[in-house]
Amino acid sequence: xxxxxxxxxxxxxxxxxxxxxxxxxxxxxxxxxxxxxxxxxxxxxxxxxxxxxxxxxxxxxxxxxxxxxxxxxxxxxxxxxxxxxxxxxxxxxxxxxxxxxxxxxxxxxxxxxxxxxxxxxxxxxxxxxxxxxxxxxxxxxxxxxxxxxxxxxxxxxxxxxxxxxxxxxxxxxxxxxxxxxxxxxxxxxxxxxxxxxxxxxxxxxxxxxxxxxxxxxxxxxxxxxxx
Amino acid sequence: xxxxxxxxxxxxxxxxxxxxxxxxxxxxxxxxxxxxxxxxxxxxxxxxxxxxxxxxxxxxxxxxxxxxxxxxxxxxxxxxxxxxxxxx
Numbered sequence: 001x002x003x004x005x006x007x008x009x010x011x012x013x014x015x016x017x018x019x020x021x022x023x024x025x026x027x028x029x030x031x032x033x034x035x036x037x038x039x040x041x042x043x044x045x046x047x048x049x050x051x052x053x054x055x056x057x058x059x060x061x062x063x064x065x066x067x068x069x070x071x072x073x074x075x076x077x078x079x080x081x082x083x084x085x086x087x088x089x090x091x092x093x094x095x096x097x098x099x100x101x102x103x104x105x106x107x108x109x110x111x112x113x114x115x116x117x118x119x120x121x122x123x124x125x126x127x128x129x130x131x132x133x134x135x136x137x138x139x140x141x142x143x144x145x146x147x148x149x150x151x152x153x154x155x156x157x158x159x160x161x162x163x164x165x166x167x168x169x170x171x172x173x174x175x176x177x178x179x180x181x182x183x184x185x186x187x188x189x190x191x192x193x194x195x196x197x198x199x200x201x202x203x204x205x206x207x208x209x210x211x212x213x214x215x216x217x218x219x220x221x222x223x224x225x226x227x
Numbered sequence: 228x229x230x231x232x233x234x235x236x237x238x239x240x241x242x243x244x245x246x247x248x249x250x251x252x253x254x255x256x257x258x259x260x261x262x263x264x265x266x267x268x269x270x271x272x273x274x275x276x277x278x279x280x281x282x283x284x285x286x287x288x289x290x291x292x293x294x295x296x297x298x299x300x301x302x303x304x305x306x307x308x309x310x311x312x313x314x315x
Contacts, residue, residue, distance in 0.1 A: 090251075096243045096292045112243050112292050151243065153255060155295055172253075179255045179293070 001136065001167070001193040010167040013186050013213075017169030019083050027076055034072070091183055093151035097144070101154070101161030101174035101196070104203035108142050114227035122206045135205065136193045141212040145219035150184045162197035165209060171197055186213045244289040255293060260313070262290035263302060267315040 002010055012018040098109040102119075109117040123137040144150055154163045156174035164171035165184075172182045186192070194209040214222070250258040266286035273280045291299070305311035 090246050092246060093243055094241045098293075098295050100295055100297070109296055111296065112241075112288075115296075117296060153293060153295075157297060177256070179259055179295070181253050181255045 001133065001191075012167065012169070013188055013190070013192060014168040014170075015185065015187065016083070016087055017167065019086065020169050023079050023083055026079060030072060030076060091149045091185075093149045093183060095145065095148065096151040096153065097142070098153045098155070099142075099163050099174070099209075101156040101158075101163065101200070101207075103158050103201050104196075104207045106142075106161075106163070106196075106207060106209060107157075108140075110223070114223070116223070116227055120209070122208055133193070136195070136208045136210070138208055138210045141191070141210040143212045143214060143219060143222050144184070144186070145216040146186045146189045146213040148185070148216060152182045152184050154180045154182065159200045160198045161200045161207070163194070163209060164197040165192050165194035165211060167192050168211075170194070173198060184211075186211075189213045189215060242288070244292050259290055259294040259298070262286050263294060263299070264313050264315060266290055267306070271315060 009017075009021055009024060012021050095110075096112055098111070100107045100109065105119050105121045107117060107119045111117070118140045120138045120140045120142065122135065123132065123139060125134055128134065128137060152163070152170075152172070154172045154174045155178060156176045158176060160176075161174040162171060163174055168184060168186060170182055170184060172180045174180070190213055192211040192213065194211075196204055196207045196209075198204075200207075244258075244262075247258055249261075263286075266283055269283035269286055270280045273283060302311060302313075306315070
C-alpha cells in the first residue's frame with residue numbers, strides 16, 4: 001500500500017511489477033541524464049560573452065544529436081517491449097476468480113468448485129478499528145493463494161470501473177458485457193491494497209480492493225470453511 | 228443442471244479451465260459464451276441420441292468457472308422463456 005509523502009512506486013510483490021520497477025528506474029535515469037545535459041548546456045550558453053554569428057554548418061553536432069536520441073529511444077523501447085511480451089505469456093492458472101464491479105463495491109465469485117460469491121464494501125471511516133487504513137479497508141477481503149498463478153476475470157454489472165492493485169502491477173478495466181482476463185501471481189503473503197481506477201459515479205473513490213494472499217494450505221482450509 | 232459440489236476434486240488437486248488457444252487474448256467474453264453454448268448443444272445432442280451427458284460436464288465446468296453468475300442466470304432465464312438469442 002502507499003504511505004504518506006511517497007514519491008516512487010509501491011514495493012513490488014509480483015515478478016512483473018519487479019520488472020516494471022527496474023524499467024521505471026532505467027527510464028527515469030535517462031530522463032535525469034537528458035535533463036541535466038540540457039540544463040548544463042543552457043547554463044553554458046547563458047554564461048559566456050563569446051559569440052559566433054557566422055555559423056554556416058554544424059555537421060558533427062547534427063550527427064550526434066540525431067544518432068544519440070535514436071540510441072536512447074532504442075534503449076528505452078527494448079526493455080519496454082520485453083516486459084510487454086512478458087505480461088502476455090501463457091501460464092497455466094490454478095484458480096479462476098471473477099471480480100465484478102458495481103456502483104459502488106466489488107463482488108468476487110469463486111466458482112471453480114463452489115458457488116462462493118461475496119460483496120466487498122469499503123469499511124466506513126467511523127467503523128475503522130485502530131491501525132486500519134482510511135478509505136482502503138473492506139469488510140470481506142479477497143483471499144487468494146500466494147505463489148500460484150491465478151486467472152482474474154474482471155467485468156462490471158453497471159458502468160465502467162477498473163480493478164487495480166499497484167503492488168502487483170495490475171490494472172484491468174471492468175467493462176459491462178465484456179470479460180477481461182489478467183493473471184495474478186504474488187511472490188509473498190500479505191495484504192495488498194488497490195482502488196477503483198475508472199470514474200464511476202459519486203463513490204468512485206470509496207470502493208477499494210484488498211487482496212489477502214496466504215499459503216496454499218491455508219487457502220484450502222479457508223475455502224472449505226467458506227463453501 | 229449438473230451439481231457443482233459433486234465435481235469438487237480432493238484436496239490438493241486443483242482444476243481450472245486450461246488455456247484455450249481459440250481465445251488467446253485478454254477478451255475472454257467469447258470463451259465463456261462459447262462453452263455455455265457448447266454445453267447446451269452437447270446435452271441436447273446426447274439426449275437426443277439417448278446417450279449419457281457425462282462428457283458434457285467439461286463444458287459445464289469451463290463455462291461455470293469463466294462466466295459471471297449473473298450472466299449464467301440471465302441466459303438460463305432466457306432459455307426457460309424461449310428468448311435466448313444463441314443457437315442451441
